[in-house]
Amino acid sequence: MSLYNTLRRGAFLTEGDPHPVRYFAEEVCSPFVLVSDHAGRAVPSALGRLGIPEAEHERHIAYDIGIQGVGRRLRPALGAALIEQCYSRLVIDCNRSPGHPTSVPPVSDGTQIPANQALSEHERRVREDAILHPYHAVITAELDARTERPTALIALHSFTPVMQGVRRPWHAGVLFNRDSRLSHIVAGLLRAEGLCVGENEPYVLTDTSDYTVPLHAEARGLPYLEIEIRQDLIADEGGQIEWAERLARLLPQAWRALSI
Ligand SMILES: [Zn+2]
Known part of the structure; x- marks a missing residue:
């Protein structure tokens, strides 16, 4: 039995x-509620460092590089609520x-994650209960408190400039499923x-590839924006300020x- 199996x-x-x-x-x-699913890169001490070298925790596979800095500056500029996953x-x-x-x-972008191999149902649910569900419960509570007010969900993400050897040309992308109104604007x-x-x-963006927008925006009929900013543009503070101001x-x- 693995160390992870022994966790209660x-x-x-x-x-x-x-x-x-x-x-x-x-x-x-x-009108805006900002959410940042991939802002953080903490690892519970119970999982050690997931069995991967420290340098992998610096890569895009661990988190959305730069997006926390954008969100933390955008939030006060708008005066809006911000909910981040740590x-x-x-x-x-x-x-x-x-x-x-x-x-x-x-596995993520070619890196095997030893702590994630052959997880049992129990191990998976432990992570859901500790991390996934509390995060979405906060978003649900925020939106429940605003049902009488016009609201748009703004999901902040960043993407790696190169994925599996392919360079991506966009400065930013907008992702949408059924409701493309805010994205097009x-x-x-x-x-x-x-x-x-x-x-x-x-x-x-689809019902199966994503979770936050389908669950919190589309299911409620709220307009939304899921924006992806290229990571090299917001890797430093100057770029984060520029994009937050924009x-x-x-x-x-x-x-x-x-x-x-
Ligand atoms: Zn992301």
């Missing part, structure tokens, strides 16, 4: 481990439904600034355009 449910996160959710309350009356998506991916094949990835505003913008690039300027414009 509820004893997974210890006192030294961070709370899975970082919640920043709204500061002004804003744990690495290599522990459990909070933008995947429970039990999804890549929810607890056994924001894509147009970004293009007006001379940026190369993908639509459902570099990823396609989104703080464009999101209210997009919201007004949506409301017309």
Whole structure:
């Protein structure tokens, strides 16, 4: 039996481990609720370092490089609520439904994750209960408290410039499924600034590939934006400030355009 099998449910996160959710309350009356599924890269002490070299924890496979810095600057600029996941998506991916094949990835962009091999049902549920469900419960509570107010969910992500050897040309992408309204508006505003913008690039948003937007926005009929920013553009503070300022300027414009 592996070390991970010996863990009891509820004893997974210890006192030294961070709370899975970082919640920043709204500061002004804003239509936006910001969520950041892949902001963090913490690993519960019970999992050691997942059996991978430290350098792998610096890579895009562990988290969305740069997006926490964008979100933390965008939030006060908008006065909006921000909900961040603190744990690495290599522990459990909070933008995947429970039990999804890549929810607890056994391999990511060519890197085998020893702590994620042949997980039992119990081991998987321990991670869901400790990390995935508390995060989505906070988003649910935030949206439940706003049912009488116009609301748009803004899901913040970043993508690696090179995936499996292929270089990606877009500065940013907007991802959508059934409701593309806000995506198209924001894509147009970004293009007006001379940026190369993908639509459902570099990823396609579907009910099965994603979890946060289908669960919290589409199921409630809320408009949403899932934006992916290329990581080399926001790897340093200057780029994070630039993109936070850009989104703080464009999101209210997009919201007004949506409301017309
Ligand atoms: Zn992401």
